[in-house]
Amino acid sequence: MTPNDPAGKRTSGNPATQAQLNLSVKQQREQQKQQKLAEYQRQLAKRRRTKATWWIVGATAAIVVIGLVAASYFLTPRPVSIARGDGDGAGISGVQTFEHTANHVEGVVDYEQTPPAGGDHNAVWLNCGVYDQPVPNENAVHALEHGAIWITYDPSKVDEAGVAALKAELPRDYTVLSPYEGMDTPITVSAWNAQLKVDAPDDERIGEFIKAYWRNTNGPEPLAACTGALDAPGKQ
Amino acid sequence: MTETGGTERGAERTLPPWWVVLLVALAVAAVAFAIGRFSTFGIAGSTPAEGSADAGFARDMQVHHAQAVDMAMTIYAETDDEHLRALSYDIATGQSSQRGEMFDWLVRWGLPQYSDQPMAWMAASGSGHAHGVASTAPQSDDEVRAAMGMASDEEMSALHDATGQEADCMFLSLMIRHHEGAIPMADAVLELGSDERVRVFAENMKKGQTFEIQAMTSMQQRLGCS
Numbered sequence: 001m002t003p004n005d006p007a008g009k010r011t012s013g014n015p016a017t018q019a020q021l022n023l024s025v026k027q028q029r030e031q032q033k034q035q036k037l038a039e040y041q042r043q044l045a046k047r048r049r050t051k052a053t054w055w056i057v058g059a060t061a062a063i064v065v066i067g068l069v070a071a072s073y074f075l076t077p078r079p080v081s082i083a084r085g086d087g088d089g090a091g092i093s094g095v096q097t098f099e100h101t102a103n104h105v106e107g108v109v110d111y112e113q114t115p116p117a118g119g120d121h122n123a124v125w126l127n128c129g130v131y132d133q134p135v136p137n138e139n140a141v142h143a144l145e146h147g148a149i150w151i152t153y154d155p156s157k158v159d160e161a162g163v164a165a166l167k168a169e170l171p172r173d174y175t176v177l178s179p180y181e182g183m184d185t186p187i188t189v190s191a192w193n194a195q196l197k198v199d200a201p202d203d204e205r206i207g208e209f210i211k212a213y214w215r216n217t218n219g220p221e222p223l224a225a226c227t228g229a230l231d232a233p234g235k236q
Numbered sequence: 237m238t239e240t241g242g243t244e245r246g247a248e249r250t251l252p253p254w255w256v257v258l259l260v261a262l263a264v265a266a267v268a269f270a271i272g273r274f275s276t277f278g279i280a281g282s283t284p285a286e287g288s289a290d291a292g293f294a295r296d297m298q299v300h301h302a303q304a305v306d307m308a309m310t311i312y313a314e315t316d317d318e319h320l321r322a323l324s325y326d327i328a329t330g331q332s333s334q335r336g337e338m339f340d341w342l343v344r345w346g347l348p349q350y351s352d353q354p355m356a357w358m359a360a361s362g363s364g365h366a367h368g369v370a371s372t373a374p375q376s377d378d379e380v381r382a383a384m385g386m387a388s389d390e391e392m393s394a395l396h397d398a399t400g401q402e403a404d405c406m407f408l409s410l411m412i413r414h415h416e417g418a419i420p421m422a423d424a425v426l427e428l429g430s431d432e433r434v435r436v437f438a439e440n441m442k443k444g445q446t447f448e449i450q451a452m453t454s455m456q457q458r459l460g461c462s
Contacts, residue, residue, distance in 0.1 A: 058259070065263045065270075072273035171350060172377050173299055215339070215349040222349075223336050227306040 087216030089194055092208045098193050102145055102220050109138050115152045115180050115188055116141050117195040128226035130167060131178040133234025142229075143176055144192045147215035147222035151206075152180035152188045158201065162186075165201040174215055174226050178234075192219035282430075283345045289428035291347050292357025293438070294338040296384065297421060299354070301331040301338075303386050304414055310395055311407040320404055320455060327411070327448070334441065341434070354380045361424035385417015405461035408452050415445040415452075 023031070089095040100118035111119050116137050125142035126135055140150055151166055158166075166187070167177060180188070185197040189206055191213035196205055215222045284290035308328035315321050342349055355375070378388065387395070387410045398406050422442040429435055 061263060062259075065266045068270035069266050072270040075277070076273070077277055172381070173302060211348050211350045211352075217343055223339055225302070225305065227302070228309055 087194075087213060087218035089196070089209055089212040092196065092205050092212065094198070094205065095194055095196050095209065098195070100193055105138075107138075109141075111137060111141070113190075113195060114183060115150065115190055116144075117190040118144055118192045121145065125224075125226065125229045126176060127229055127231050127235070128174055128176050129231075130236045131176065131232060131234045132236060133178070133232070134180060135176065135178045135232045135234070139230050139232065140176055140178070143226055144190065145220050146174075146224040146226050147192075147219050148174045148176055148226050149210055149214050150176045150178070150190045152178055152183065152190070153201075154181060154183050154186045155179040156181070157186035162201040166206075169201070169206055169210070171210065171214060175210075191216065194218070284341075284347075284429075284431050284434075285345075286347055287357070288430065289357045289361075289425050290431045290434045291342065291345065292351065292355070293421060293425040293429065293434065294341045295349060295351040296354050296357075297418070297441075298335050298338050298349070299381075300384050300386060300414070300418060300421070301335040303392075304328075304331045304411070305335070306392070307387065307395060307407060307411060307414070311403060314399065314403050315407075316400070317404055317459065320407070320459075323448070323451065323455070324407070330444075334437070337437070341431070355383060357428070358421065358424040361427045383417070384421065385413045385415070387414065401459060401461075404459055405456065408456050408459070408461060412449055412452050412456075415449050418442075418445050 089097075096117075098113065098117055100112075101120055102118070103120040104123040105120045106122070109116075109120050119141055121141040122136070122138035123142075124139055125146055126139035128143060128148050144150055149170075151170065153163060153166065163177075170177060183197070185199055187198045187201060187203075187206070189196045189198065189209045191209070194209075194213055196209045198205060305328050308324040308331070312321055312324040312328060315324065339349065354377075375383070382388070391410060395403065395406050395410060419442055422438040422445075425438045426435060426442075429438070
């Protein structure tokens with residue numbers, strides 16, 4: 001199998017044995033020295049490898065530990081947002097919000113909104129319920145302070161069927177339904193410091209507004225009663 | 237040379253350098269810390285959700301209690317009977333406080349006070365079926381309130397207009413029915429609820445109202461209510 005080779009001039013025996021035979025004593029010592037050196041270097045390389053392995057293990061462990069600690073922070077379940085569904089109508093288009101004082105006053109109050117969505121009011125609150133006559137603002141605002149929703153409709157623009165549809169939409173407690181003249185739109189839904197104006201009783205935003213603001217914690221007294229005070233004329 | 241190298245490695249194994257010990261200790265402490273944090277995740281995420289029996293109970297029982305407070309305040313102002321006045325004071329103040337606590341549960345759970353379908357949460361319970369809660373079509377407000385033992389608008393205005401012994405007796409029969417309506421609601425949340433405080437609350441409410449029903453029944457006899 002060996003081809004004719006220029007290096008293969010020597011034809012006697014194994015080439016390795018032939019090479020050994022050709023070495024002098026000095027060369028043999030040199031070779032032993034080289035072998036020892038090679039052995040030492042192998043040991044050195046092995047130690048380096050061991051050291052590198054430990055560095056890799058150590059670094060990996062460190063990354064894992066840091067990752068665990070970081071994950072225990074990043075993955076912490078967020079505390080439930082108190083704002084969700086509770087006085088936060090930001091997601092409902094057309095909702096206006098205000099800031100009002102809440103003093104008890106006597107006589108007529110000039111309110112910023114029509115109908116009012118909060119402000120100074122009479123010491124006696126309006127009992128919640130359905131009214132077929134306009135109710136006094138100063139008492140109705142006190143009901144808003146107690147967490148009520150006040151739905152007002154323009155009697156010249158909303159017919160009986162519309163009023164019945166509104167009535168069906170409302171929770172029984174903590175709502176006032178009453179006619180109101182001179183509004184921008186046929187229907188207004190008001191809570192303390194929040195208001196929504198809509199055109200029709202079947203507007204979906206009415207229900208969304210009620211869900212967000214009915215007895216919400218933004219109002220000053222969401223746990224106070226909406227009974228036991230003033231039944232204005234026209235209460236059904 | 238190989239001998240020396242071997243001995244060195246042996247020494248390293250038996251006595252690791254101080255900084256290795258420190259690092260390992262730090263790592264163990266950090267892992268323990270992370271596990272500690274992870275262990276709280278379940279607790280933080282387990283508040284009752286929208287549609288749960290706990291939330292349904294918290295909402296419907298507030299409505300229920302609000303009417304009891306209204307009725308108790310009405311008779312408190314009207315009655316001449318000392319014991320009935322004390323009982324109505326107890327009911328009005330006690331149920332107002334309980335209502336406040338239920339309000340706060342919902343605030344802390346991040347849920348609205350408003351209920352889309354009152355009493356729907358009870359349908360899955362044994363007492364829900366016995367209590368006339370339909371599991372199919374949503375009921376009208378009046379039907380739901382009647383199922384809760386609540387007084388109708390007519391009954392409420394009759395109570396407001398009544399005087400003397402007639403008012404006392406009317407109050408007692410309305411309030412007994414009202415309390416009796418609360419007990420299946422407490423049973424339902426004990427069966428379906430998950431929040432520990434809600435369970436304790438429902439258990440106590442059930443005991444308290446059962447006792448008050450007995451007290452009101454004997455008061456009916458004493459006052460000669462037919």
